Amino acid sequence: MSGVTLDEQVRQVVQTGRCTGCGACTLLDEGLAMRLSEEGYLRPERVGASTAAPHAAREFGRACPGRIVRAQRPQGSAYHPVLGPVAGCWEAAATDPTTRHRGSSGGVLTALSAWLVESGEAVRAVGASADTDEPRRTVPVTIQSRDEALNAAGSRYAPVAVASHPRALDPDGVTVGKPCEAAALRSLAGEEPAPLIMSFFCAGTPSALATDAMLDQLGVGADETVDALWYRGRGWPGRFTAQTGGREVSASYDESWGGTLGPTVQWRCKICPDGIGESSDITAGDFWRSDERGYPVFTETDGFSALIARTPRGLDVVRRAIAAGVIEVREISADEVAGVQPLQRNRRSTLAGRLLGARLAGARLPRYRGFGLVRLAVSRARDSVRTARGTFRRVRGGAAHRS
Numbered sequence: 001m002s003g004v005t006l007d008e009q010v011r012q013v014v015q016t017g018r019c020t021g022c023g024a025c026t027l028l029d030e031g032l033a034m035r036l037s038e039e040g041y042l043r044p045e046r047v048g049a050s051t052a053a054p055h056a057a058r059e060f061g062r063a064c065p066g067r068i069v070r071a072q073r074p075q076g077s078a079y080h081p082v083l084g085p086v087a088g089c090w091e092a093a094a095t096d097p098t099t100r101h102r103g104s105s106g107g108v109l110t111a112l113s114a115w116l117v118e119s120g121e122a123v124r125a126v127g128a129s130a131d132t133d134e135p136r137r138t139v140p141v142t143i144q145s146r147d148e149a150l151n152a153a154g155s156r157y158a159p160v161a162v163a164s165h166p167r168a169l170d171p172d173g174v175t176v177g178k179p180c181e182a183a184a185l186r187s188l189a190g191e192e193p194a195p196l197i198m199s200f201f202c203a204g205t206p207s208a209l210a211t212d213a214m215l216d217q218l219g220v221g222a223d224e225t226v227d228a229l230w231y232r233g234r235g236w237p238g239r240f241t242a243q244t245g246g247r248e249v250s251a252s253y254d255e256s257w258g259g260t261l262g263p264t265v266q267w268r269c270k271i272c273p274d275g276i277g278e279s280s281d282i283t284a285g286d287f288w289r290s291d292e293r294g295y296p297v298f299t300e301t302d303g304f305s306a307l308i309a310r311t312p313r314g315l316d317v318v319r320r321a322i323a324a325g326v327i328e329v330r331e332i333s334a335d336e337v338a339g340v341q342p343l344q345r346n347r348r349s350t351l352a353g354r355l356l357g358a359r360l361a362g363a364r365l366p367r368y369r370g371f372g373l374v375r376l377a378v379s380r381a382r383d384s385v386r387t388a389r390g391t392f393r394r395v396r397g398g399a400a401h402r403s
Ligand SMILES: Cc1cc2nc3c(=O)[nH]c(=O)nc-3n(C[C@H](O)[C@H](O)[C@H](O)COP(=O)(O)OP(=O)(O)OC[C@H]3O[C@@H](n4cnc5c(N)ncnc54)[C@H](O)[C@@H]3O)c2cc1C
Pocket: 102, 103, 104, 105, 106, 107, 108, 109, 110, 111, 113, 127, 128, 129, 152, 153, 154, 155, 156, 157, 158, 159, 160, 162, 176, 177, 178, 200, 201, 202, 203, 204, 205, 206, 233, 275, 284, 285, 286, 287, 305, 306, 341, 343, 344
C-alpha cells in the first residue's frame, strides 16, 4: 500500500464494505468528515482541502479497523478465547440509583465517566448522545459533569462516529466508544499516552434508517418534531422510547433491537472479530439473566453490567472506583460472562467460517491478527462449515450489506 494516498485508501475501505464508521480517519485529515450514506451508515467523505500530514496514509493503514485489527495482550491480563484480555472481571452496578436506572445495564460506564470528570482525574469524557437539534440522530459529545454523563447514558443503536471527535485521542480525558473505535484510537495512539479508553460489548451498528422505521411503526410521522429519543436504559433492558409534543411512544427491547434495528446491522459488523472491546482499558456488557437454554431473559428489572478490566490502568481505575463507593461489584469468572453472551460466543467461534465463505465469494476483508479464530472454529467445526456455506451464498447473491 506504500505510495497510495489517504483518499485512495479510504475510498477502497468504504467501497469494499469494510468501513465500520468509527471516524478515526477524520482525525488524520480535517478535510474528511463523517456523513450518512443513502443506506443510513456513517462514512468518511471529503468536504474540504486535505490537511493530512505526509505520514497520514501510513497511520491509516495501521489504525483503520477496515484495514486491520490486532488483538491486544496487555501486561498482567489473561487471554480468554471469547472475551479477550481479562485483568479483572465483575458483575457491577452504579451505586447511585439514578445513574443505574439511566444506564443501559448497570450504568457502570456512566458512573465511571461522571466520577472521573467530577473528581478532576479526567478533563473530559467523550461519549455519544442524542443530537439536541434532531434526537432521531446520534452525535459524539463531551462530558464534563454528572448531568452531562447522565444525558449520554444508555446504548444508542444507531451510527455515531465517536472516534471522529477532535478530543477523542486527548490523553487527559476518557473516551467511551464501540470496540472498533477503541481499536482505532489505541492504534492511532501507538506508543504515545492515550486517553482512558472504555468500551462495551457490541453486536454491531444498525442503519439510521431503522430508527426512522421504528418511529414510523410507533406512529410518529417523518415531519413531526421529536423532543427526545432513547433506545435503552431507564430500566433494564429498557424500551425504545420517543417523546413528541407531549406524547410518549415506546417499544420493548425485543421488538426494537430484535425486530427492526438489529436486522440492519452493517456488513462490516457481521465480520467483526472484536464485539467485546479488546482494545479498551475497561469494558462493560450486559450481565444478562438467562433461561434454561442459556438465552437472555429480557424481563424488566434493576440492571447489572459485566465489567472487565483489561489493562493495569483499567484495573487501577476500577479498584479505586469500588473503594470510592462509585460502583458495587461481585467478582465473577470470565466464563460466567461468556455463558450469558450467546451472540458474542457464537459469532466469535464461527467467524473463521464466515470469513472463509465471504473470501471465497470474492469479498475483500480486513486483516485480523491474534484473535485465535481458527482454533475456535475447529472446536465448532460443523457450525463453522455451515456458516461458511451460508455466508458464501449470501455474499454471492448480494444479500449481505456491502455498503
Ligand atoms: C451498538 C451497540 C451494540 C451493543 N451490543 C451489545 C451486545 O452484543 N451485548 C451486550 O451485552 N451489550 C451490547 N450493547 C450494550 C452495551 O453493552 C451496554 O451499553 C453495556 O452493558 C454498558 O452498560 P452500562 O449501563 O455500563 O453503560 P451506560 O452507563 O449506559 O453507558 C453507555 C456509554 O456508551 C456510550 N454509547 C452509547 N451508544 C453508543 C454508540 N452507539 N457508540 C459509541 N458510544 C455509545 C454512551 O455515551 C455512554 O458513555 C450494545 C450497545 C451498543 C451501543
